[in-house]
Amino acid sequence: MQLKQTKSFSKKINLQLHLLFRQFPAILYILKWVCLCSLIGLCVGSASAGFLQSLNWVTNYRENHLWLIAFLPIGGFSIGLLYYYFGKNIEAGNNLLIDTIHNPKEIIPFRMAPFVFIGTLVTHMFGGSAGREGTALQMAGAIADQFSKPFRLIEYERKILIISAISAGFGSVFGTPLAGAIFGLEVFLIGRLKYDAIFPAFLSAIIADLVTKLWQTEHTHYHIDFVPEISFLNIFFTIIAGVIFGICAATFSKSMHKTSAIFKSKISFPPFRPLVGGTIVALAVWIIGTTKYIGLGVPTIVESFEEQLPAYDFLLKMIFTILTLSAGFKGGEVTPLFFIGATLGSAISIFIPLPIGLLAGMGFVAVFAGATNTPLACSIMALELFGVDCGVYAAIACVVAYLISGNNSIYNKQMIGEPKYKRFLNQKGKRLNEL
Numbered sequence: 001m002q003l004k005q006t007k008s009f010s011k012k013i014n015l016q017l018h019l020l021f022r023q024f025p026a027i028l029y030i031l032k033w034v035c036l037c038s039l040i041g042l043c044v045g046s047a048s049a050g051f052l053q054s055l056n057w058v059t060n061y062r063e064n065h066l067w068l069i070a071f072l073p074i075g076g077f078s079i080g081l082l083y084y085y086f087g088k089n090i091e092a093g094n095n096l097l098i099d100t101i102h103n104p105k106e107i108i109p110f111r112m113a114p115f116v117f118i119g120t121l122v123t124h125m126f127g128g129s130a131g132r133e134g135t136a137l138q139m140a141g142a143i144a145d146q147f148s149k150p151f152r153l154i155e156y157e158r159k160i161l162i163i164s165a166i167s168a169g170f171g172s173v174f175g176t177p178l179a180g181a182i183f184g185l186e187v188f189l190i191g192r193l194k195y196d197a198i199f200p201a202f203l204s205a206i207i208a209d210l211v212t213k214l215w216q217t218e219h220t221h222y223h224i225d226f227v228p229e230i231s232f233l234n235i236f237f238t239i240i241a242g243v244i245f246g247i248c249a250a251t252f253s254k255s256m257h258k259t260s261a262i263f264k265s266k267i268s269f270p271p272f273r274p275l276v277g278g279t280i281v282a283l284a285v286w287i288i289g290t291t292k293y294i295g296l297g298v299p300t301i302v303e304s305f306e307e308q309l310p311a312y313d314f315l316l317k318m319i320f321t322i323l324t325l326s327a328g329f330k331g332g333e334v335t336p337l338f339f340i341g342a343t344l345g346s347a348i349s350i351f352i353p354l355p356i357g358l359l360a361g362m363g364f365v366a367v368f369a370g371a372t373n374t375p376l377a378c379s380i381m382a383l384e385l386f387g388v389d390c391g392v393y394a395a396i397a398c399v400v401a402y403l404i405s406g407n408n409s410i411y412n413k414q415m416i417g418e419p420k421y422k423r424f425l426n427q428k429g430k431r432l433n434e435l
Contacts, residue, residue, distance in 0.1 A: 033200045036161065039147060040168050041207025044140040048172035048208065049215035051117060051139065055132060058125045059295055066291065069127035072282040076128070076274025079119045080328055084270045087115050090142075093330075094134055095413040097141040097162055098188045102415060104158045107149065112142035119330030127285060127294045128278070129320035130331025132173055137332075140169030140208075160197040163188070164204035171205030172212040175219035179381035180205035186374045187411065191418030220298050222305055222364070224357040227389040235396065237352050238362065241345065242397040245363055246404025248344055249370025252318055252337065253408040259326035270328065277327020281320060293320045297339040304346040304360040314344040333410050334368060341367030354393075361386045362397040369398035370405035373414060 062068050083091050090096060090112040100108060120135040144165030148158050163184045171180020181202040185193045228234055263273045285294060292300055293316045300317075303309065321336040345363025349356045361382060369378035375398040382394030403420055 030199065033160075033164075033203065036147065036151065037164060037200050037203040037207060040140075040144050040161075040164055040204045042211055043143050044165060044168040044204070045172045045208035045211025046215065047113070047139050047143060048136050048169065049212045049217040051120075051132070051135060052173065052212070052217050053215075054117075054121055055124060055296075058121050062125055062127060062295070063291065068125060069282050069285055069291070069294070072126040072128060073275045073278035075122045075126040076278035076327065076329055077271050079122055079330060080271025080274045082115060082119065083328070087111065090115060090138075092413075094137055094332075095411055097137060097166060098411055098413040100141070100145070101159050101162050101188045102413070104155050104162075108142050108145040110142050110146055113139040116330050120332075123324065123329040123331050124295055126278070127291065128281060128324040128329045128331065129294045129297075129317065129336060130324050130329055130333075131296065131335030131337075132332055133170060133334035134332025135330065136169040136173035137166050138169075140165040144168075156196075159194075160200050163194060163197045164200040167201040168204040168208035172208035174381070175209060175212070176381050176384040177205040177209040178202075179377045179384055180209070182380050183372075183374055183377035186377050187372060187414070189415055189417040190373045190409075191416060191420065220302065222302065222361065222385050224305065224355070224361050224386050224390055226355045227358055227393070228355065230392055234354065234393070237354050238393050238396045239400055241348060241352055241354070241359060241362055242366055242400025243404050244348060245341060245344065245366035245397060246370045246401035248314070248318075248340065249337075249367045249401055250405040250408045252322070252333075252340065252367070253371050253405070253410050255318070255322050256326055256333070256410055257412065259322050263326055263328070274328040277323050277329065280327075281323055284320065284323075288316075293317045296335045298335075301339050301342045301364070304342040305357045307346070308349050308356055309343050309346045311347040314340045314347065317343065333371065337368045337371055338364050341365070358390060358393060361390055362394055365394055366397040366401040370401035371408075371410050373402060373405070373409050375399045375402040 090109055092099070093116065096108065116135050116138040120130065120132065123130050141162055144161055145158070148161060153161060166187065167181045167184030170183045171177035174180070184201045184205070185197060263277065267273045267276060281294070285291060297317060300309070300313065317336060317339045321333065325331065325333060341363035342360040344367065345359035345361070346356055349359050352359060365378040365382045369375045378398045379391070379395040382398070383391050386394070407416070
């Protein structure tokens with residue numbers, strides 16, 4: 001009798017759940033992605049914490065042992081050999097992640113994570129000019145894609161998985177989970193967002209950021225002392241600044257691709273490219289007599305918010321970064337872009353009558369927005385890093401830089417989902433050309 005009552009009760013529960021899931025099918029979707037995103041957030045957040053703490057140690061060690069810079073060519077040659085013999089199918093890095101979102105094929109090899117981790121630490125240990133975002137994204141993508149088979153994800157679900165991983169990696173490495181989520185949704189397809197990935201992207205980024213903080217990993221804090229009231233004149237000056245930032249972003253992207261093509265055309269054996277590039281960078285550091293333009297350059301970024309910096313700072317950082325990454329060293333472009341944008345913003349305060357800190361903050365996010373075609377993510381990043389007061393100025397600068405940068409990007413696998421703007425219309429109203 002009791003067994004019959006138990007079975008009857010169980011059937012009622014199952015029926016009620018069935019009716020509930022039929023009426024609210026999103027519940028199953030949410031439950032599934034809560035489980036997946038929790039795993040992604042835990043793994044990626046821990047990986048980012050370990051990476052950031054290792055990177056801090058490596059940077060401090062290099063600055064206390066500057067003779068290590070002389071071994072940059074050897075470090076580069078070692079990275080080249082590692083990827084040439086064991087990592088040819090993962091050498092595309094961030095472009096492989098973007099390509100996987102567009103056209104999922106084989107599972108991203110897990111070795112991408114340790115390879116890029118080691119390569120980035122070697123780059124920074126010996127004095128290359130690189131960032132950290134590329135490493136965080138590649139580690140995140142390689143880790144997360146390993147869940148595709150156990151969870152039997154179909155193609156569109158795997159796309160969402162990679163987007164979530166990118167969001168988690170970006171959000172946790174910079175301490176900006178909201179910007180990280182938007183970046184993952186925005187970066188692979190210019191002009192469109194994948195709305196069915198919104199919940200996983202946000203949840204993964206937020207959990208990964210929380211996990212990174214639980215590991216007691218600190219992020220750099222930036223401060224804008226004064227933000228003026230919004231006025232027509234200040235908006236005009238912001239647009240002018242955005243144009244400058246957009247030109248800078250386009251120049252960086254074009255120069256990266258051209259320099260990379262030169263290395264590939266002139267040096268046929270890939271490991272020799274970072275050997276040559278490392279020699280040039282090491283000699284340049286010795287000639288100018290400063291380590292200001294290698295590594296992440298965080299102290300100079302912080303300084304740019306406080307005082308006007310010389311105009312050549314952004315240009316030298318751009319040259320060092322292009323040489324380092326085009327030659328085949330590992331890392332990322334984003335933190336160097338923060339340096340370039342912030343120092344450029346600080347420098348143009350000599351003729352644009354806006355506060356130095358505000359211009360540095362605008363440049364920080366706007367050059368990045370122009371180089372990656374992610375104006376929404378960069379606008380949100382400004383709010384998370386600098387506070388809401390600068391929001392209008394940062395958003396205008398990011399959007400203008402995004403438009404001015406044209407059809408250029410540091411990621412050559414980005415696709416155009418919607419043109420940035422219609423250039424011209426003929427008399428019949430047909431589009432003559434589009435960006």
